[in-house]
Amino acid sequence: MAEVIDVLSLYPKDMNIYGDSGNLLTVERRLSLNGFEPRIHYYNQGDAWPDHVDMILGGGGQDEGQRKIIRDLCKRAELLRGLAHQGTPMLMICGLYQLFGEYFQPIEGDRLPGICVLGIHTIGEKLRLIGNLVEHSEQFGAVVGYENHSGQTFLHEGTKPLGQVDSISTGNNGADRTEGAINHNVIGTYMHGSLLPKNPKIADFLIAKACELRYGAYEPHPSDKGMAELKRLDALAQHAKSVAMRRPR
């Protein structure tokens, strides 16, 4: 019997705009190849929360999507904060990254409260930060992706960025050369592309943390065939990544 890992896709209906399902697919496949049994749960507003959650993935959405889910997210805030403090690995892209902070002030309309899992706040701006991006992370090395956001995010004291970017006008706010945020095992970032397929190290980090939390240790046990497939996927990711790093903004 392979060990089960329960993965939750957060608000896939309203917050999944830039290929965020690619992140889910990557985690699911890599769990299987490493000898685990992924169980995927989709949670949309109003749904019942599953009995067990080992990892949470969330994506980006438009302002409208954020408004749709905000009330439900606030209802789940305490639960999500509790899971984050326990060390549950989470990856939040773009729109949900913003709402995992303290607040999001859009250009028009009311301020949206965040759920304070990450020490950040976001201010909507007219100018969108759009384009290919490479960031340098202590933990994961070079991370490639694509950013596309008008909200500018600022880190509070004590919150670490996911990585550093080379030039201003990119990253969290176009000013301080940071991108993303990381707290406990929760990663928030503007990088899609999708993020995990081309950056398998981050996917494996999330998987390792989920296994440690549930089973006390991370002991991958791929079959020979699984090992060969993982090798192939990593080689493809490396090729795709090196091309992406050379593309114009």
Added chain:
Amino acid sequence: MTSAIGKDRSAKPWYSRMIPLLGKSIRALSRLTRHGGSAFPGKVIEACDPDFLARTLAQLPDGVVLVSGTNGKTTTTRMVSSILETLGMRVFTNPTGSNFTRGVVSALLDKVDMKGNIDADIAVLELDEAYAVHFVHQVQPRYALLLNVMRDQLDRFGEIDNTARMLGEVAKRTTGTVVLNREDPRIAALAQLVPEGTQCAYFGLAPAMRSYFPDDDSMHDDSMHDNTMHDDISGNGSAEPSGKGSAHSPVSQLEVPPSDATETTSDGQQSSQPQLPADVTLNGLVDHGAIFDVSGTILSTTVKLEGVYNLFNAAAALTLVGRIIKASSFAGQGKTIDTQSMVTALSHVTPAFGRGEIIDFHGTPVELVLVKNPMGFRLALASFTPAGHDTMIVINDEFADGRDMSWLWDVDFSTLRKTGVAVVSGVRAWDMALRLDYDQVHVGATETNPSTALEAFLAVNPSHPKRIFCTYTAMLKIRTLISHLTEVADAGL
């Protein structure tokens, strides 16, 4: 009143009479020197004589028709123009897929005589959403057809709602009739912006047809549906029937989807609303053809176009043509056109450049299919059966293609699992190969250089039919490469 210009017409530059000659010369030169795109002469003329576009189009007795939306503009424009021509109208159109204002100016230069007169009754123009806004502030269209809003090149336009807002600008500035897609809630909602005195018409799908057309919103539903398009692989991203709220109500396929922007209540149920009346609906598919309901008459026709989404666009084209004919100079002359002749005219329309066109390569059919956004790619995969073909995919990320590769992750490629993909190419070949591997689709070879890749692809199984899915700039490249190897019709580029 076809066009409203904000400035005094007499204020033409003194050299405006020379503009046609100037433009034509540049056009001839740029063709001779193979100076790539069709927009260069337009660029020069826009700079010298910004009024040229509005002034020239104002001559048309039946005005200007604008076609916009995310998917299907080129083919739909071609259908509308082609049907109108068959019915006896003289049509000016921009058939090259050069759907930027500048491309329209360039095409006009070809069409006007040395005095700047244009020999046409009506202009049928396709424009990208962002350029459509720019255009309608220079020229008010008499008719607008707004097809759909889907995720497309988001890095160029921002977000879906923003795209809908752009198309809303078109609706606001249209003087005669706005034709809207009843099945796309963001498009149907634009009816609220149509000015007083301008009519609103709809095209749509019969309920049984809705399962063929997933939308971007339902694409992210996690529920499983009995559908004819894909195996579900990840429990997500599978094709789903239109009509949101389906996640919790399997019967939603039988219900009428709401006609305007959907409000899903917290339990996922939809407040059901009365269905909007459509002039034309697509009611069924037959082999190489379709069944339409045109104002209550059921008509079946064969078509030369591939792909179920083109048949839905045909319903859009028929709706628009019907409205044009009713209000045109034709009607003034007491002529009437029956629906049967419209539908017959439709059966003769051939695919536009890169929209399922088939090139004969020394006896081997090579089919080119343009893919530019997740929905288009999904529909293309659903429409073209992989069996019996060798498949190649060419993905570029130039400005016209969209730089962001995320869209590939919103397409389910599992339908290619059985046959595999022979060759993957283009600037982002490795992204595509990685994507296919995650869907467990076998890739024969990955080669970023399209020239090398194409030669290898055509050399293997020489007589076996080939199909190439390409992004926009990849399509131009592949066409050029094939034309060096065999005769390819000039796409007017």
